[in-house]
Amino acid sequence: MLIKSLISAFSMYSRIPMPHIEWKEENRRYALCFFPFIGAVIGGMLLLWRYIADLLGVGEVLFGAVCTVIPIAVTGGIHLDGFCDVCDAKASYAPREKALEIMSDSHIGAFAAISLGIYLLLECAFFAEVRDFKTMLVIACVFVISRTLSGLAAVTFKCAKKEGALQSFARPAHKNATITVLIIMLILCCGIIVYIDPAAGAGGIIGGLGAFAYYRSFSYKRFGGITGDLAGYFLQVCELVSLICIVIAEKIFMAL
Template identity: 85%
Template sequence: MIIKSLISAFSMYSRIPMPQIEWKEENRRYALCFFPFIGAVIGGILLLWRSIADRLGVGDVVFGAVCTVIPIAVTGGIHLDGFCDVCDAKASYATKEKALGIMSDSHIGAFAAISLGVYLLLETAFFAEVRDFTTMLVISFVFVMSRALSGLAAVTFKCAKKEGVLQSFARPAHKNATMAALIIILILCFGAMLFISPLMGVGGIIGGLVAFAYYRSFAYKRFGGITGDLAGYFLQVCELASLICIVIAEKIVLAL
């Protein structure tokens, strides 16, 4: 059951090839516990790219662009898709029901396209500002942190809809075991970030927690709860916010 839960998590939230298993609730009971592991894979690839870029003398812009592409390549853009859907719904100022309908629409609107362009530009720009392997090491844990927070939200926050991708993982989840596993992962993640660099670690953690608080407030106020699209939106906002905070902290460290 544990192995099948891991396969379910990676099959749904990544494009990493996995063995085929039956799509049933029993196989997804602990899937959210393994969600942060996908972030660990992304972080590992980013560190590998940092090492390769340093050896080859790759320019900052190319380095930043590849860093932006890596999470999309690993996940298949599933979270960016949710980000775009929420941006369209958010810009509509429609009622809760209509906004949820907009998020269900597979077409991308103008506001989503604009928001996506701005997001990718900002992410590329701030990755291009990373000057040190230590900074990249702290950033690599952000992708674990964001997924641990997202998993906690999935089993503790109110859902806005009775059906959907999020519900298909949250409903069958063993909530106590999932919460315990994700909290342990989160504590270890925080500890590692602070150990590597106290100032940059604090910056990354603050960025993530502020995004988490905003996620709950925004989702409850605007939609009456969370959905799979909102979870994707949170993940992207969390990672960008933490990246920005870490890069700013790096600048402070280098200036001291």
């Protein structure tokens, strides 16, 4: 069952080839426990790229651009899709039900396109500021932390809809086991990044927890709970805010 849950998580939230398994609830019971493993793959690829970039003397712009592409290549853009849908819904200022309908629309609106462009530019720019392998190691852990927080939200936050991609994983989840595993992962990752680099680690934790608090507040107030699109929106915001906080914290520490 654990192997099938891992396959279910990677099949849904990544483009990494996986064996085919039957799509049924018992195969997704522990899938959210393995969700952070996808972040670990992304983090590993980012570290490999940092090593290659240093070896080849790659410039900052190219380095930042490839770092921006790596998470999209691994996930297939599934979380960015949710980010765009939420940006369109936010910009509409429509009532709750109408906003939920807008998020369900597969078309991308002007506000989503603008927000996506700004997001990718900021991510590329801040990645380009990362030159130290130690800082990159902290950033790599952020992709695990964001998914532990997302998984915790999926099984503890109120859902805005009775059906959907999020519910297909949250409803069959073994909640106690999922919460326990994800909290342990979260504590370990936070401890590791603070140990590696106290300044950058503290920045990453502040950014991640700040985004998590905003996610709950915004989702409940605007939509009455979370959805799959909102989960994707949170993941992208969490990773960008954490990256920004890490880079700023590192620069402040270096200036002291």
